[in-house]
Amino acid sequence: MCIARTGRIVVLTGAGISAESGIPTFRGRDGLWEGWRLEEVATPQAFARDPELVQRFYDMQRRALLAPSVAPNAAHHALARLQRAWAGEVLVVTQNIDDLHERAGSRNLIHMHGELLKARCLACATTWPCRDDMVRAGACPACGVTGQARPHVVWFGEIPLGLERITAALHRCELFVAIGTSGLVYPAAGFVTEVAGTAHAHTIEIDLEGSAVSAAFVERRRGRASELVPRLVEELLTAAS
Ligand code: BJW
Numbered sequence: 308m309c310i311a312r313t314g315r316i317v318v319l320t321g322a323g324i325s326a327e328s329g330i331p332t333f334r335g336r337d338g339l340w341e342g343w344r345l346e347e348v349a350t351p352q353a354f355a356r357d358p359e360l361v362q363r364f365y366d367m368q369r370r371a372l373l374a375p376s377v378a379p380n381a382a383h384h385a386l387a388r389l390q391r392a393w394a395g396e397v398l399v400v401t402q403n404i405d406d407l408h409e410r411a412g413s414r415n416l417i418h419m420h421g422e423l424l425k426a427r428c429l430a431c432a433t434t435w436p437c438r439d440d441m442v443r444a445g446a447c448p449a450c451g452v453t454g455q456a457r458p459h460v461v462w463f464g465e466i467p468l469g470l471e472r473i474t475a476a477l478h479r480c481e482l483f484v485a486i487g488t489s490g491l492v493y494p495a496a497g498f499v500t501e502v503a504g505t506a507h508a509h510t511i512e513i514d515l516e517g518s519a520v521s522a523a524f525v526e527r528r529r530g531r532a533s534e535l536v537p538r539l540v541e542e543l544l545t546a547a548s
Pocket of ligand 1: 324403404464466491514530531533
């Protein structure tokens with residue numbers, strides 16, 4: 308891999324990067340996520356059918372995320388280090404709704420599937436910070452409506468956030484790295500083919516087991532994110548210094 312220190316890098320992260328921080332991935336061997344079927348809680352239809360069940364599910368996730376034992380791991384820290392030390396742009400696009408990249412110090416970051424620690428007003432779409440159970444999210448700071456808050460997350464069938472900025476970054480990057488994502492959920496799963504279409508970029512996948520789109524990457528590295536991401540960052544900073 309040969310990339311100038313001013314080269315543009317896009318890093319896509321998925322649940323695998325946060326697994327070693329104590330946050331379970333979505334697609335375990337039994338197809339259940341913490342005992343829930345994804346489509347029972349992660350669709351607008353599920354929310355319309357049973358909002359209390361869906362809110363309870365995300366309340367549980369929020370409490371788990373804020374537990375004292377949950378903290379960014381070496382992979383989150385390494386990406387933040389790369390963003391600080393690299394002369395070119397390093398954009399981190401995460402599918403994760405946790406705040407572990409921010410806690411590690413990442414700043415140039417897009418949460419394409421939303422953020423667990425924010426509420427969104429169903430009436431006017433304003434978002435605001437929410438670290439408590441959703442019933443205590445309070446009135447919308449913009450329109451004043453109460454009882455109309457939903458988690459600020461992107462469910463199946465909804466349009467991911469920041470896509471315009473992401474697409475532009477994919478088209479001009481020289482290195483695309485995907486970390487800990489199964490390649491089953493679109494449009495994120497298609498980013499590697501978008502980058503490959505530009506012909507001038509190198510692509511690397513870091514994953515414990517490999518993904519549904521592994522074959523589309525130029526380089527595949529198998530193992531734990533907490534080991535492989537710091538190693539890659541070290542390689543990049545050494546090679547370019
Ligand atoms: C480790 C590790 C360690 C573990 N170290 N690695 C038919 C065909 C194609 C597409 C569609 C279709 N039918 C419908 C669609 C579209 C649909 C979709 O993709 N469905 C598929 C299921 C088929 N997508 C959508 O609906 C999206 N919207 C959309 O397409 O809008 C239309 C549109 C697009 C573009 C322009 C205009 C219009 C929205 C998707 C929303 C996804 N939402 C969720 C829930 C968010 C809220 C919440 O968290 O509850 O997002 S679903 C869930 O999956 C979550 C994740 O972000 C996402 C991806 O999961 P991820 O991160 O890959 O996790 P896992 O668990 O799957 O994988 C973990 C990986 O880590 C594994 O590979 C492990 O090996 C690895 N690993 N430990 C390294 N220590």
